[in-house]
Amino acid sequence: MRSAHTVEQVRAAEGALLAELPAGTLMDRAAAGLAAAVVDLLGGAYGRRVLLLLGSGDNGGDAAFAGARLARRGCAVEAVLLGSSVHEAGLAALRAAGGRVVPGGSSGESGPRSRPDVVVDGIVGIGGRPGLRPEAVAELERHRGVPVVSVDVPSGVSVDDGRLVGPHVTADLTVTFGTHKVCHLVDPAAAACGAVELVDLGLRLPPVDVVALQAADVSSLLRTPGDTDHKYTRGVVGLRTGTAYSGAGLLSLAGAASGLAGMVRYAGPDEVADLVRAARPDVVVGAGRVQAWVVGSGGGDAAGEDLATALADEVPVVVDADGLRHLPEELPAGTVLTPHAGELARMLGVDRAAVEGAQLEHARRAADRWGAVCLLKGRRSLVVAPDGRAAVTSTGVPWLATAGAGDVLAGLVGALLATGLDAFDAAAVGSWLHGAAATLASAGGPITAPEVASAIPEAVRRLP
Numbered sequence: 001m002r003s004a005h006t007v008e009q010v011r012a013a014e015g016a017l018l019a020e021l022p023a024g025t026l027m028d029r030a031a032a033g034l035a036a037a038v039v040d041l042l043g044g045a046y047g048r049r050v051l052l053l054l055g056s057g058d059n060g061g062d063a064a065f066a067g068a069r070l071a072r073r074g075c076a077v078e079a080v081l082l083g084s085s086v087h088e089a090g091l092a093a094l095r096a097a098g099g100r101v102v103p104g105g106s107s108g109e110s111g112p113r114s115r116p117d118v119v120v121d122g123i124v125g126i127g128g129r130p131g132l133r134p135e136a137v138a139e140l141e142r143h144r145g146v147p148v149v150s151v152d153v154p155s156g157v158s159v160d161d162g163r164l165v166g167p168h169v170t171a172d173l174t175v176t177f178g179t180h181k182v183c184h185l186v187d188p189a190a191a192a193c194g195a196v197e198l199v200d201l202g203l204r205l206p207p208v209d210v211v212a213l214q215a216a217d218v219s220s221l222l223r224t225p226g227d228t229d230h231k232y233t234r235g236v237v238g239l240r241t242g243t244a245y246s247g248a249g250l251l252s253l254a255g256a257a258s259g260l261a262g263m264v265r266y267a268g269p270d271e272v273a274d275l276v277r278a279a280r281p282d283v284v285v286g287a288g289r290v291q292a293w294v295v296g297s298g299g300g301d302a303a304g305e306d307l308a309t310a311l312a313d314e315v316p317v318v319v320d321a322d323g324l325r326h327l328p329e330e331l332p333a334g335t336v337l338t339p340h341a342g343e344l345a346r347m348l349g350v351d352r353a354a355v356e357g358a359q360l361e362h363a364r365r366a367a368d369r370w371g372a373v374c375l376l377k378g379r380r381s382l383v384v385a386p387d388g389r390a391a392v393t394s395t396g397v398p399w400l401a402t403a404g405a406g407d408v409l410a411g412l413v414g415a416l417l418a419t420g421l422d423a424f425d426a427a428a429v430g431s432w433l434h435g436a437a438a439t440l441a442s443a444g445g446p447i448t449a450p451e452v453a454s455a456i457p458e459a460v461r462r463l464p
Ligand SMILES: NC(=O)C1=CN([C@@H]2O[C@H](COP(=O)(O)OP(=O)(O)OC[C@H]3O[C@@H](n4cnc5c(N)ncnc54)[C@H](OP(=O)(O)O)[C@@H]3O)[C@@H](O)[C@H]2O)[C@@H](O)CC1
Pocket: 010, 011, 014, 026, 027, 030, 055, 056, 057, 058, 059, 060, 062, 083, 084, 085, 123, 124, 125, 126, 127, 128, 129, 130, 131, 132, 133, 151, 152, 153, 156, 177, 178, 201
């Protein structure tokens, strides 16, 4: 599991360790890891040109000490000072190793002589306020197109919630220390991090609210059938979907009937039931006892009625698409809501852009408002429980942004609920598997929603 700690948690852990270690040990570990990552990115050190952007705090200190290491390995290292002060010991080490300070582009003097091979962003780290000063923005603009390695976080992002507020660095690689921070996992800030590499500092860290499941976590959460199981003990998932749009109903069915539950029932209108019979002989048509319902996908105006009928059964319910327009004041704890940003915006009465810019905050608001799990779909889908826990989905490919993919997901999450996973785990595991199936189906090319559903068993097979 990848865990994201808050700045406060990192500071506390750092303080405890600093008291035990000789001065400078942590910064030295950070700088060593950073320098190694830069060499990896450049494919070597000797003769490479490195430009450091140094702010006034320890983030600049990390960059300067890493710059000193790079200079000793034969890099030509130059530094632009962008803060009101500079990390003196770091700068001294850099100079002693042959690095030099050059004026920034906005100073009017001539800047670095040749185009760098990499820019190292040590402007601000976890001590920074969101946004960047104009000098920093100008300097970054000047080196547009050069790969950027951010130190700890891309400078300017909002570290503890993953928001973007004002200008920020967009990195190709972020080298972070001790643990991930929320901005490394949660969009839109996560998208500004590029690849993220973690350098271990030996921090002793507390449990966290924000995680990203890995394949091994999914493997241990997933309920696999045992020798004594039969189809009913494995769980039955029911669907009241496709009432207005049969295609969406069939796609939610494809997600539900991917083999994870013991049985799938389709309880939608007769016209769609005929299509279901023709397409899926393994699906039982007609209402009956189920362990979880899926409603809303392609539901149109009937989605409210479908939702009320499902809720009356008092089993966990996945509410997708049109169902989200008919939510009652309160929902049972086992409910999973699956909005995309536009649907969540409508649910909360805010703009879509507000949701996209502060995804964790809005998903938490919905989970709290309805007392249900909210699965906010996007590049990095978020699963948030009413108690504030969040799981970020790190699987998937942009090709997954295709019509009907959300219907498949709703069905899949319903199947997992039926197997007995709680709402949070079902949504987190379902979202992870959905992304993994998309990656497998895509293999670098375009995909359709039915192909994503078809790849779910293979995604399960490939779990460790
Ligand atoms: N914790 C750990 O375990 C370890 C942490 N380590 C490292 O320390 C870093 C944290 O260092 P930190 O605390 O010195 O803060 P940091 O982020 O460098 O900046 C603070 C200064 O920046 C300024 N400033 C603020 N906002 C700004 C803005 N928007 N735009 C421009 N400038 C802005 C402001 O100063 P001002 O210029 O306003 O005087 C403020 O004082 C951490 O990210 C990691 O890299 C490692 O060494 C290993 C162990």
